Amino acid sequence: MAYKALYRTYRPQKFSEVIGQDHIVRTLQNSLASGKISHAYLFSGPRGTGKTSVARIFAKALNCTSTEINEPCGECVSCREIADSNSPDVVEIDAASNNGVDEIRDIREKVKFLPTGAKYKIYIIDEVHMLSQGAFNALLKTLEEPPKHVIFILATTEPHKVLPTILSRCQRFDFKALNVKEISDLIRKVTNEENFKISEEAIVAIAEGAEGGMRDALSYLDQAASFTDDEITIDDVNSVTGNLNYDKVIEIASYFEEKNINQALKAVSDLIVMGKEVNKVVGALLQFYRDVLLFKTIDTSTFTKYIYEKQEFKDLAKKIEPNKIFFYVDVLSDVQTKIKTSTTPAIYLDVAVIKMINEVQDTDFSERIKLLEDKLETIRNLDPEDGSKLNIIENKLTKVTSELSRLELPNLVSRINSIENNIESFQNIEEDLAILKTEIDKLKSRKTEDIDIINTDGTDKQLALIIDKVKTLEERIKKLNLKPKSQSERKVSRKKINEGQLVFYNDEVIPYHELDKKTTEERKEEIISEQEDIIINEKNAEENNNIEPDLGIIKLSDFEDNKEESEEEAITPAPAKAVSLPTTAEEEIIANENSQLVRRKKPIPDAVEDRPVIPEKPQPVLELEPEIETQPDLNPLVGVNDEEYNSYSVTVLERILHSSRKMEAREDKVRLINLWKSLTKRCSSDLLRVAQILQDGQIVAVGENEFVLVYPTTSLCNQVMHPKFKRHSLQLLYDVYGDVYNYMAIPDNIWLEKRTEYINQYNIGIKFPKLTPFDDQGLSVDNINDEISPLERLVNDAVRILGEDIVKIE
Structure with missing residues (x-):
């Protein structure tokens, strides 16, 4: 029989053999026991953690014929076929190589067929994140509502690449990486059954090198067993995995602490000559310093890592300061980033080794300042009779140190270095005291006030030089203090408002201090007016329900009154969030069921003020049920010759936008747009071309039985x-639509321009904005009356003057 790899030989065949995934095993067993089987599962997690193995075990348990519910027997025909990958009812698909739409369509066709001899037909799709976009979309419907006999099990290592619509249709189980103890226990079990000789250190090295994957651990063990002829040691494991020996890493780290550049570079070079990759060396050093930091910070006695048990590691970790560890980690992290794209990564590693040994940055500023204070205290304790020069220098240095405490941190290093250089002159102060005493006696006899002009000997020159350096420091500090503040610290100057200053508010001129009071009172009046309008409208609605229609003289002033009432209803603007009209939905317009003459906000003025109504034959007044209402015959062609529309008058657009702010218009817009999509389906064959041309436009605003269409040209x-x-x-x-509608068609660029103009005026408080006329010379309806007969013109004029309720067209 051919040799079988260890990870295949020791693949778990039952739930009880699964290691490290107790939460998943328990959930699946409970679902089997209760019969709550989902139609789709998603197994996600790192490689080698048991996703495919658990999927096979679950498939066995679903189709097992034994009496045991939550564990497959492994002996029935179905279990043996699944274990041998020969079951016709359990199909495993590698999505990495079958990631096209055709493969998914093939699955969709096959799921219709019942399983041959099992209870369920199970599809296990491995690496499902490799499916294409089209394949995912083809799988959606089948995955959401598959047949009762079909179960999908998806497995992936990268669940973030799976479509959210797929994730929402599956029960998701996240597999976790195995720890070192769990992997080590299985390796010991396998080595005992395979009669391998292996050291305990090698077992731990294999478990740590596997990085949580059981398959990788068994593969390393298989390679190490083939590599060695006798006992498997840690060197054999490192040769197979490419990792570094702990002893070698500790040796290199000790060279860093000893500042032995030659040995450190030689050790790194030997590793590269042995075939170790540069990124492996850098990664091992990073992991080592991480372990050192943990060892110095927390209790690692409960950790299973083998390096914590080495005495050499413990001794070296005690010598390394935390600030050095942070510096080493920064340098190695920078190298790890650079070597990814470099053709000569070994150069970066050598430079990093030299930098870590020679250029350790001392970031402990508090310690350095403390040393400076100690030196200054030594100077302060000198005898006052030693001379006024030292006292002057002491005062100046004290002032410098006080200024240092207020400096910014990035500039602190360079300034501390400057002070240290100046204080070096005082290191031999005890030897110069005798010389200073003799010079002080000479100075007493001189009547001089400026000590800078004394150049009689080397000591005065030295003191003068120190004083000059301190003065230079003072000048630099003054310059730093005189620098302008940052932009964030500058105060914003506000323009002063003179007392009694007048401002324009609407049509009034009022003092500035009364502006806030004026706006507050106006807002209160608007709120009260809104409440009164609501009460009046409710009363009018109740009265209108009981009023009989009145026949008589129809006056145009009646329609004007209605127009004013509708404008009053629209005066009060919506809250700010609704007024801004950011989207097309907030530009919807109100619809009205009245005739064309009545629904216009600004009707065309007629020559005749009053028009008599032709009385109809009196009919007896009957009490009708509320739901039965006689509708007048409407003429849909009444707006064909409307001059406002035909001349592209901007007042039409203003009227539509004014009324679009009402809730009725918004609701009507939703209805119109929904029916607009099926315009071609609802029309007759002779109007099909008209419907197609109309559908090329988009409804952007709806008013009272009129709306705006937008076209590209x-x-x-x-x-x-x-x-x-x-x-x-x-x-x-x-x-x-079942009602009379008219429309205005304008290009999309003009619509955006006028819409922006309307919004800008509305936002500054203009309740009914006035738009500028259309400036596109191409907008014109040529030959408007060429094809209209005199009779049609006469009828249209009659409809316009008398109204469509009076004129009946037969």
């Missing part, structure tokens, strides 16, 4: 605005 706007086209389109809109 001016020519399309002129086409759909032409009266000939409108005679068909308005009839189509009436058939689809």
Whole structure:
């Protein structure tokens, strides 16, 4: 029989043999016992942690014919077939090599068939994150609602690459990496059964090198057993894994502490000559200093890492200061980043070794300042009779040290170095005291006030030089203090407001201090007006339900009153979050069920003020049920020859935007847009072309039985605005929407310009903004009346003047 790898030989066949995944095993066994089997599972986790093995065991348990519920027997036909990978009802798919749409479609076709002899048909898709975007989309529907006899088990090492729609359709189980103790126990068991001789240090090295993967650990053991002829040692394991021996790492670290550059570079070079990769060497040193830091910081007695048991490691860790560890880690991390893209990584490692030994940065500023204070204290304890020069220098140095405490940290190192250089002159102060005493006696006889002009001997010159250096330091400190403050610290100057200053507020001129009071009172009045309008509207609604229709003279002033009332309802703006109109949804416009003449906010003025209504034959007044209401016959073509629309008057756009702020218009816009998508399906065959042209536009604003269409070009706007086209389109809109609608078509660039202009005026407090006229010379409806007969013109004029309720077209 051919040799079988150890990780395949010792693959777990039952739930009880799974190591380190107790939380997953327990959940799956409970689901088997309770019969709560999901249709899709997702197993995610690092490599070699048992995802595929658990999927096979779960498949065995689902199709096992034994009486045991939560554990496969391993002896029935189904269990043996799954163990030998010969079961027709358990299909394993490698998504890395079968990641196309065709493979997933093939699965979709096959899931319809019942299993041949088992209870479930199970699909195990390994490395599912390798599927293409199209394959994921093809799998969505089948994964959401598969047949009752189908179960999907997906396995991946990178769950973040799986689509969220796939993740939401599966029960997810996260496998964790195994610890060193769990891996070591299994290695001991395998070596005993295979009769391998191995040292305890080698077992721990294999477990640590596996990085939580049991398959990697067994593969390393298999390689090490083939590598050696006798007992497996840690050197054999390091030769197989490429890792460094702990003794070698401790040796290199000891050279760093001894500042022995030659031996440190030789040890690193020997490792590279032996075939060790540079990144492995850097990684081993980083791991070593991490272990040192943990050893010095916390209790590592409970850790299973073998290096903590070495006495050489403990002795060396006590010698290394924490600030050095941080410096070493920074240098090695920088090297690890650079060698990834370098063709000569060994150079970076050699430079790092030299830097770690020679250029250790002392970042303990408090200790250095303490040393300076001690030196200054020594000078302060000198005899006062030694001369006024020392007292002057002492005062100046005290001032310098006080200024140092206020300096920024990045500049502190260079300034401390300057002070240390100046204080070096006082190291031999005891030897110069005798000379200073003799010079002080001479100075007493001289009537001089400036000690800087004394150059009689070398001592005066030396003191003068020290004084000059201290003065230089003072000048630098003054310059630093005179530097301008940062931008964040500067105070923002505010313009002073003179007392009694006048400001413009609406049409009034008021004092500035009354502006806040004025705005507060106006806001209160608006809130009270809103509440009164709500109460009045509710009363009017109740009264209107009981009022009988009145026949008589219809005056245009009646419609103007209605217009003013509607404007009053729209005066109070919505809250700021609704006023900003950031999206198309907030630009929706109100619809009205009245006739065209009534629904306009600014109707075209007529020559005749009053028009008599032709009385109809009196009918007996009958009490009708509330739901039965007689609707007047509407003429959808009444707006064909509307001059405001045909001349592209900007007042139409203003009117639509004014009324778009009402809730009824927003609701009507949702209805219109939903029906707009099916315009071609709801029209007759002779109006199909008209519907297609209309659907090229987009509804962006809806008003009272009128709306705005946006097209990409001016020519399309002129086409759909032409009266000939409108005679068909308005009839189509009436058939689809069940009401009379008119529209204005404008290019998308003009719509964005006018919409921005409207919003800007509204945001500054203009309740009903006025827009500038359209400046596009291409917007024009040519030959408006060329194809309209005199009779049609006469009928349209009659409808416009008398209203569509009066004029009946047969």
